[in-house]
Amino acid sequence: MNFGLTSDQQAMVHHVRTLLDDVCSMEYAARCDETRTPPREAFNAIARNGWLGLIAPEDYGGAGGTPTDLALLLEETGNHFEELGLWLFRSFTFGCYAILKHGTEEQKQRIVPGTVKGELSFAFALTEPDSGSDAAALRTRAVLDGDHFVVNGRKQFTSGMDISDYVLLACRTNDLGKKQLGISTLLVDTRLPGIEVRKILTLGQNAIGTTEVTYTNVRVPRSALLGELDHGWNVCEDTLRYERLCLSAARIGAARRAFDFALDYAKTRHQFGKPIGSFQVTQHKFADMKVMLDTSQTMVRRYAWLMENNQAERADAAVLKYYVAESYKTISDICLQILGGYGYCMEYPMQRFFRDSRLATIGGGTSEVQKNIIAGTLGL
């Protein structure tokens, strides 16, 4: 396993950093958060420069990049604005990866080129009011009626639904005893009649945010089925593993931005006649955070390498997601403390990292669930 970046990867990181320095400053991110506005200008700039095509094969308008390339791109994006990284991750995961891996040729031709150009955005709807961690217990139902599925049910926490063209919807199409069986995944046009979206106000992730979505007799064409009928749980699990790479990469970038901000502050803020960074207790906080950042980054690169070599297991994704999420949460908390009262002020950026990072250990599978997955492999 090689930790060095190729010249192409170095050029990509440099280009994306320069681009985002220009279109996605800290002030821009703060404004999007404050006004609950999606970072569309930055998303469009990434698309215009071709980066949304990073992982798609050339036949679909992409560059055929690797999971490591993707992790580097998302780390850089998360370093500028985590929510931009999360928007891009949905394009890569649901608009490219899931369709390329599980879709028909017709679906690939119809959707992937639009994703690559940034013309389409995506959401993922697994969670329901009564099934969160126990996701396979979902009850939203899709019943076949001729050439259509008729969908009824309610999804909780569908992030980005209101800015998406398609939602990858997990629903029950059959009762086959085991709850993981009889689930299907449909790529649903978000503008179909019978879909009702309600915004949910949250502690963080304000720019794009999340929603509750009700489906009432929504007629979805049969061609929307992604993967095999009744075997959609495999699509969900596979997609969640890919998601864990993307989210972890974006969150390392965000954690590093919080760290760098606090480091500058600790060098310039004076108390008792000296910089607060000269107190050993502060220095040890930075040392602890540096270890967490380096370990997180190594774990992302390792997981990307495992993916590239078809060796990534479910527990590897859980180890990655658990460690990086907990580290990001801890780092943003420590950084807020280093800024003292200013860390607690809305006019300083640290509160946004503190609020946004709080989702890391909850969304996409809680830390407790990741630990269950890890422990489940240990033969206890």
Ligand SMILES: Cc1cc2nc3c(=O)[nH]c(=O)nc-3n(C[C@H](O)[C@H](O)[C@H](O)COP(=O)(O)OP(=O)(O)OC[C@H]3O[C@@H](n4cnc5c(N)ncnc54)[C@H](O)[C@@H]3O)c2cc1C
């Ligand atoms: C802002 C936001 C955005 C989100 N975006 C999306 C999205 O786009 N798409 C989507 O499908 N979902 C999304 N989610 C849902 C998210 O994945 C769930 O919130 C998460 O999986 C937990 O489910 P829950 O909230 O129902 O909590 P619950 O499952 O009710 O869990 C409550 C608590 O019990 C613990 N717990 C539950 N079961 C166990 C167990 N077996 N062992 C130990 N502890 C356990 C949990 O760890 C947690 O601490 C989002 C959530 C939020 C808040």
